[in-house]
Amino acid sequence: MAFEPPRRLVKALGETAPGGDDWLAKLPEAARQAVALRGSTLERVQVPGGRSSLVILVRLPDDSPAVLKLAPGRARPESERAALAHWDGRGAVRLMDEPVGTEGVLLLERLHPDVSVRSLPEAKSMLEAAGTLRRLWVEPPADHVFETVAERTGRQAGAMRAGADAEAVPLVDAALAVREELLASPPRARLLHGTFRQSKVLAGERGPWLAVGPDPVVGECAFDLARLVRDRVEDLIASPSGAATTRRRVKRLAESLDVDQERLRGWTLFRAVESGVRARRVGRSQDAELLLEFAAWL
Numbered sequence: 001m002a003f004e005p006p007r008r009l010v011k012a013l014g015e016t017a018p019g020g021d022d023w024l025a026k027l028p029e030a031a032r033q034a035v036a037l038r039g040s041t042l043e044r045v046q047v048p049g050g051r052s053s054l055v056i057l058v059r060l061p062d063d064s065p066a067v068l069k070l071a072p073g074r075a076r077p078e079s080e081r082a083a084l085a086h087w088d089g090r091g092a093v094r095l096m097d098e099p100v101g102t103e104g105v106l107l108l109e110r111l112h113p114d115v116s117v118r119s120l121p122e123a124k125s126m127l128e129a130a131g132t133l134r135r136l137w138v139e140p141p142a143d144h145v146f147e148t149v150a151e152r153t154g155r156q157a158g159a160m161r162a163g164a165d166a167e168a169v170p171l172v173d174a175a176l177a178v179r180e181e182l183l184a185s186p187p188r189a190r191l192l193h194g195t196f197r198q199s200k201v202l203a204g205e206r207g208p209w210l211a212v213g214p215d216p217v218v219g220e221c222a223f224d225l226a227r228l229v230r231d232r233v234e235d236l237i238a239s240p241s242g243a244a245t246t247r248r249r250v251k252r253l254a255e256s257l258d259v260d261q262e263r264l265r266g267w268t269l270f271r272a273v274e275s276g277v278r279a280r281r282v283g284r285s286q287d288a289e290l291l292l293e294f295a296a297w298l
Contacts (some may be wrong), residue, residue, distance in 0.1 A: 004045075005054060012051035013072070015282040023072040031056060034068050034105045038097070046113050050213060053077070057110065066096060076215060077104040079146060081189060083216035084108075091135030092193075092211045093204070108212075111202040117209050118198040122232065126249070129198050129228060130256055132209050140191040140218045142232035148217025149192075150183050156274045163281040168273070171295050177271035178266040182220075187260070192217050194223040198231045222259045226267035229253060230294055237290050243297040250298075269298040 005027060013024060031054060035042055039288040041060040046055035046067075053071035060066050071077040084095040084106070094109040117128045140146060157176055164172040194215035195198070217223070229249055236242040250268065254261040276291030 006045065006047045006049040008048040008051060009054060015284075021072070027070065028053060030070055030102045030105070031068070033102055036071060037100050038068075038107060040066065040068070040239075054062050055113070057113070059120065067093075067108040067110050067113075069106040069108060070102075071104050071106075073104060075104075076147075077106060079216055080214055081106055082141075082144070082146070083214050086141055086191060087136060087138070088230075089206065089210075090138070091132055091207075092214070093202075094206075095119065109204075109206075111204040111210055113202060113213065115202040115203040116199045117203075118231075122235075125198050126228070126231075126253070127256075128209050129196075129201050129231075130225075130253060132201050132211050133193065133196055133224060133228065134257055136193050136196075136211060136214075137190040137221050137224070140189065140269075144218060144243050146191065146216050146218045147191075149186075149217055149223045151215050152194075153179055153183075153270065153274075159281075160274055160277050163277050165280070168280070168292060170276055171273045171292060172277060174294070175270045179270050182222075182263060182266050182270075187220045187263075190221055192219060192221070195227065196224055197227050220263065220267075222254075222263040223267045223271075225253055225257060225259055225264055226271045229264065230267045230272055230291070233290050237293055242294075246294065246297050265298055269295055272298070 005024060010024065035056065035058060040058040043057040043059060046057060049055050052075040053069050056068040058066050081095060081099070084092055088094070093111060095106065096109055097107040117125045117132070120128060157179060160172050160176065162183055193211055194217040195213065196211065200213050201209045201211055225280045229246070230236070238244055239245060250265050251261055253259070254264045272291050272295040276295060279291060280288035
């Protein structure tokens, strides 16, 4: 089949593996095998697609639509598989098969890949996204092997300290301090999406909105909700009332999902600073400036 990785994927993989690896080189053959092993027919590669995986729209032998998702090991596709299997379609895209052939390949139900909740007006999109997220917060499996919030943020904290320039140091210090406070007395742990935002909620047939693309983690719900607080951050920064809008958003989301407001503010600060420092480290200076200015409002 004709194949070329989307530019967005190539660029993002270059940021996460600057030393390079052979996953992209092997991707055309891996994609061909994934399609052939399931007797499916290629429709098209989803463009622009994601930053950590290749998404292929296919037809199965019975002509039903489906999606093949291929991701490198560093994107933790088997962790995603385990979370999707545990949710079993409740609030999330449904996993359609067991591991077959090449590792890191998921067969998923077809949603509407070009229609996300982000297409709705801002207030409505937040309401629908929050409602979807609530459905995902379930008890993790007793024998789970998912990363915890403490483990994930511990790795990130080390990179933040090493990668912060002089301008970002005060925000990094504040973010690391609030992390220590939050981890000292965590609420009850749940299985979390891990990278939830409006663009991760797509229109579906089983339900109006279903989540895709988790990077699952186990921990408190405020950590998951924190990424949603800064959705459409470019609009917030461009608005004269952006800081006030952000504070209202924290309050409303915390109240609507029964999350402690101060814990949500704290995790929002940590996650925004972590993303901003990481963006600056890989040369996305504009994204870094937006994120760090947003963090300063918190």
